Amino acid sequence: MMLADTIALLRRHQARAESGHEAAMLAEYFPFIATHEDCLRRTCLEGHLTASAWVVDPARTRTLLTHHRKLDRWLQLGGHVDGEADLLAAALREVSEESGLTRVRAVSAEIFDVDRHRIPARKAEPEHWHFDVRFLIEADPAEPLIVSDESHDVAWVPLSDVARLNAEESLARLVRKTR
Secondary structure (H helix, E strand, C coil): CCHHHHHHHHHHHHCCCCCCHHHHHHHHHHHHHHHCCCCCCCCCCCEEEEEEEEEECCCCCEEEEEEECCCCEEECEEEECCCCCCHHHHHHHHHHHHHCCCCEEECCCCCCEEEEEEECCECCECCEEEEEEEEEEEECCCCCCCCCCCEEEEEEEEHHHHHHHCCCHHHHHHHHHHC
């Protein structure tokens, strides 16, 4: 997969993106990618594309969240793509690395959601943007979980409890889209 395929995937998502905030964020992806050939690498210091997985159970009543160690917040699984233009493959890799789940499936190869957000400066890394591309992934909640070094915890959370753990619009939109 090449960056052109990623752009085509993002263009297809434009028709499905929530109007308002998500659509406005998505519109910023295209000029960013056009002016940053290295947008798939974290060495692109202004920002970079990331891939996330909104992991749900088959009944769509729970989601798998991680209590992110560096950001100290409950979030969906995901992270840096490290040059990988196949963002779905990167999102699936992140699920495995951050939770230990192996029996997962993409509900669709199409994008579920996008979110552009600032990441605070840390050590030698300056403040920068994450242009996050999110996919809907289904997993078996009976499969044992592991907690990686990147997390304090990983847990299945009822959709109705997500806002109690993280009230940000970014997660609220994922919950709305799941319902």
